Amino acid sequence: FLPVGILLGIGLVMLVLRVSQARLSPLADLQLAVKKKEFIVHYQPIIEMASGRCIGAEALLRWRRPDGSIVRPDFFIALAEESGLILPLTDLVVDTVVREMRDTLRQDRALHIAINVAAQDMKTGRILEVVSQALAGSDIRPEQLWMEATERGCMDIASASLTLARAREMGHSMALDDFGTGYSNLQYLQGLPMDALKIDKSFVSTIGTGAATSAVIDHIIAMAKSLKLYIVAEGVETLEQAAYLAERGVDFAQGWLFSRPLPVEEFVAFYCATLAD
Ligand code: C2E
Ligand code: CA
Ligand code: CA
Ligand code: CA
Numbered sequence: 001f002l003p004v005g006i007l008l009g010i011g012l013v014m015l016v017l018r019v020s021q022a023r024l025s026p027l028a029d030l031q032l033a034v035k036k037k038e039f040i041v042h043y044q045p046i047i048e049m050a051s052g053r054c055i056g057a058e059a060l061l062r063w064r065r066p067d068g069s070i071v072r073p074d075f076f077i078a079l080a081e082e083s084g085l086i087l088p089l090t091d092l093v094v095d096t097v098v099r100e101m102r103d104t105l106r107q108d109r110a111l112h113i114a115i116n117v118a119a120q121d122m123k124t125g126r127i128l129e130v131v132s133q134a135l136a137g138s139d140i141r142p143e144q145l146w147m148e149a150t151e152r153g154c155m156d157i158a159s160a161s162l163t164l165a166r167a168r169e170m171g172h173s174m175a176l177d178d179f180g181t182g183y184s185n186l187q188y189l190q191g192l193p194m195d196a197l198k199i200d201k202s203f204v205s206t207i208g209t210g211a212a213t214s215a216v217i218d219h220i221i222a223m224a225k226s227l228k229l230y231i232v233a234e235g236v237e238t239l240e241q242a243a244y245l246a247e248r249g250v251d252f253a254q255g256w257l258f259s260r261p262l263p264v265e266e267f268v269a270f271y272c273a274t275l276a277d
Contacts, residue, residue, distance in 0.1 A: 027083055030076055033063060034085050034092075040064050041096045042261035043113070045270055046232065046254045049246045054274040056112040056146070058254060059097050060261045061089060086118040090127065094134045097145075100264040104271070105140045111271070114146035114175065119153035125163040128170065142171030148198065149174065151182035157191055164193045175232065180220055189227060197224045201235020201255070208240045221248050 024032065033039070043057035063071035080086040097113050105111055121127035131145060147167060154160035154176070164174050175196035176189070180203055189197075199220055206214040224231045233245045236255030245253060259270055 026079060030079055030083070030085055033065075034088050037092065038064055038066070039089065039092055040263070041093055041100070042263060043101075043267035044254055044261035045259045045267065045274075046114070046252050047258045047274075049242075049250055049253055052274065052277065054258075054271045055110065055252065056114060057267055057271075058114045058148070058261075059093055059116070061093055061116075062261075081118055081120065084120070086120065087126070090115075090118060090121060091130055094130055098134045098138050098140060102138055102140060104268055105144050109141065109144065112144045112146050112173070114148050116177065117147045117149045117153065119150070119155070122149050122153045122160045122163050123156055125159070125166060128163065128166055131167075131172070132170065143173065146173045146175060146196075148177040150177045151179065153177075154192060157188070161192055168193060168195070175230075180216065186223055186227075189223065194227075194229055196230035196232055196252075198232045198234055199250075204233050204235045204241055204245070204255070205237070207244045208238075218248065221250060225249065 023029075040062050041059045042062050044060060045054045046056045046058060047053065048055045061073050061077075063073075063076060065071060077086070080089055093115055097115060101113055105113070117127050121130075127147070131142075131147075135142065135145065149160065149164070154164075167174055173195040174193070175198050176192065176194050177198045178200045179197045181200050197220070199217065203214075203217045203220065207217065208214075221231060230252065231250045232252040232254060233241075233250050234254045236242050236245065236253045236257050238257060241255075242253060242257055262270060
C-alpha cells in the first residue's frame with residue numbers, strides 16, 4: 001500500500017492541473033488578449049454611389065485568437081466598453097490604421113479611413129489626443145481620418161458636441177453611426193455638429209420587402225438632406241437596395257454587395273481595382 005503522504009501529493013498535483021486548465025472568465029480572457037495584442041483591423045470599402053469608386057474604408061476590429069480563429073466585435077465590444085478595455089483597443093486600431101494605411105493614404109489624398117469611437121471617448125474627448133499623437137509626423141492629413149460615433153455614444157449631448165466640434169476643427173469628418181436605432185430626431189441631430197449620417201443596416205434591409213419600416217428610410221434620407229449631411233448607407237447586400245439608395249441621392253454605400261471587410265493587402269488591391277475601372 002502507498003503511504004498517505006504520496007496519495008495526498010498526487011491529489012494535490014491533480015488539483016493544480018485542473019485549476020490551471022480551467023477556462024478564464026470572459027473578462028480575464030479579454031484582458032489577456034489585449035495585453036498580448038491579439039487584435040487586427042479589417043477594412044470595409046466605402047463606395048461613392050455616383051462613380052462606383054472606393055473612396056475610403058471603415059476600420060473594423062477583429063480578435064484573432066492564438067488558434068487562428070477570428071472573433072467578431074459583437075462578442076467582445078460590450079465587455080470592452082464596460083471594463084474600459086475599449087480604450088487600449090481604440091489606441092490599437094488607430095496605431096494599426098496609421099501603420100498599415102500610411103503609404104496608400106499619402107498616395108491618394110482623397111482616400112479616407114473611418115474609425116469607430118466609443119462612448120467613453122466621445123464623453124471625455126480623449127480620442128482627440130490619441131489621434132493627433134498617432135497622426136503627428138505620419139504625413140496623413142486629418143481630413144483622411146473620419147470618426148464614427150454612435151447615437152448611444154452621443155447621449156451626453158453637451159460633452160459629445162464639444163468632442164465633435166473639436167474634432168471638426170482639427171479637420172476630421174464626423175459621422176453619426178447606426179442612425180435610427182436609438183433615440184434620434186431632428187432636434188437631437190441639429191444639436192450635434194456632424195458631417196455625415198450612417199443609415200443602419202436594419203433599415204437598408206427593409207428596402208423592397210414592403211415592410212412598413214421601409215418608409216422610415218425615406219424619412220431618414222430627407223432628414224439628412226435637410227441638414228445638408230452626407231449619407232452613408234451600410235449593410236447594402238443587393239443591387240435592388242443599391243439602386244433604391246442611389247435614386248434617392250444617398251452619397252456613399254458600404255456592404256457585402258461591394259465587399260466584406262478585408263485584411264489590409266486585400267483592401268488595397270480592391271481599392272486599386274476600382275480606380276482602374
Ligand atoms: P458598425 O459600426 O455598425 O459596423 C458595421 C458592421 O456591419 C460590421 O460588423 C460589418 O462587418 C457589418 N456589415 C457590413 N456590411 C454588411 C452587410 O452587407 N451585411 C451584413 N449582414 N453585415 C454587414 P462588425 O465588423 O462585426 O462590427 C460590429 C460592430 O462592432 C460595429 O458596428 C461597431 O459598432 C463595433 N466595432 C467594430 N470595430 C470597432 C472599433 O474599433 N471600436 C469600437 N468602439 N467599436 C467597433
Ligand atoms: Ca461604424
Ligand atoms: Ca454602423
Ligand atoms: Ca450597425
